[in-house]
Amino acid sequence: MNQLFSLIWFTLKEMAGQRIYKTILLTLIIIPWLMLIPTSLFMLDLGKVFMDMLFASQHAWLSAYLFFLAVPLLARDIEQGICSIFLTLPMSREKYLWGRFIGVVSSILPLLVCYISSSIAAFIWAESTWPVYVSANASLSFSFGSLLILMPYLALAAILFLIAAGATGSAEITVFLFSIWLICWSLPPVLDAMQSSEVAKETPAWIGMLLHSINQLLPDLSSSQISLRLAHSLPLSASSVISYCLQHIAYAAVAIMAATAVFNRRDLK
Numbered sequence: 001m002n003q004l005f006s007l008i009w010f011t012l013k014e015m016a017g018q019r020i021y022k023t024i025l026l027t028l029i030i031i032p033w034l035m036l037i038p039t040s041l042f043m044l045d046l047g048k049v050f051m052d053m054l055f056a057s058q059h060a061w062l063s064a065y066l067f068f069l070a071v072p073l074l075a076r077d078i079e080q081g082i083c084s085i086f087l088t089l090p091m092s093r094e095k096y097l098w099g100r101f102i103g104v105v106s107s108i109l110p111l112l113v114c115y116i117s118s119s120i121a122a123f124i125w126a127e128s129t130w131p132v133y134v135s136a137n138a139s140l141s142f143s144f145g146s147l148l149i150l151m152p153y154l155a156l157a158a159i160l161f162l163i164a165a166g167a168t169g170s171a172e173i174t175v176f177l178f179s180i181w182l183i184c185w186s187l188p189p190v191l192d193a194m195q196s197s198e199v200a201k202e203t204p205a206w207i208g209m210l211l212h213s214i215n216q217l218l219p220d221l222s223s224s225q226i227s228l229r230l231a232h233s234l235p236l237s238a239s240s241v242i243s244y245c246l247q248h249i250a251y252a253a254v255a256i257m258a259a260t261a262v263f264n265r266r267d268l269k
Helices: 002-016 019-039 046-079 082-087 093-106 108-129 138-166 170-193 197-202 205-217 224-231 238-264
Strands: none
Touching: 002 019, 002 046, 002 093, 019 046, 019 108, 046 082, 046 093, 046 108, 046 138, 046 170, 046 224, 082 093, 093 108, 093 138, 093 238, 108 138, 138 170, 138 224, 138 238, 170 205
């Protein structure tokens, strides 16, 4: 267990020590205030517009974190054989994957805290400037939504580890992860369009079933219902929130276990 905690702490320091991590951290403090500029151009519902922009920004920086920080870390471990150094401590391959995964996920938390804190301050300013258009509990709703939006990215991070467990290098990892990321974002609007009777008539039934099946196998990256309901001050049932969180946590756990099975069979020589 001490080895696991040591690897988690080492991963945290390794991620936080990179210049790009510090750049993202600084950017996240500035972004909420920059988003106030385009928000001010709207005539109505400024609070909803501001929250939508902040949620969109969160999706962008979480994706950037995985592609520009997590992917290079795992690719370097594999290409340069750094993972073998940890495994000769000795450390089991399972502990190595879980330690790296928890460390990568934990490194998101300081970024998220800075982003939420800066956003809350921006919301307080917006409430005093546009009291008619920004509700008093907007910052609380945004903070809750930010934590929920993080959930599918935990699942996507686990998919990254599953890909890396069998990949040969950074190019392969990046291509496969980007493909899954793209499918996660493109499938929901396609399925929504297929709800139209006109589109449904032109689409073979087997294609609809295939797309629905693929969508069920992937995390809900857009979290559209979560962000939409919070931005428009619509209630979220406790059961739906619990189900949403458990779904993505279980998804991440299963993906890491699958990654362990693949990694255990891999020849690292």
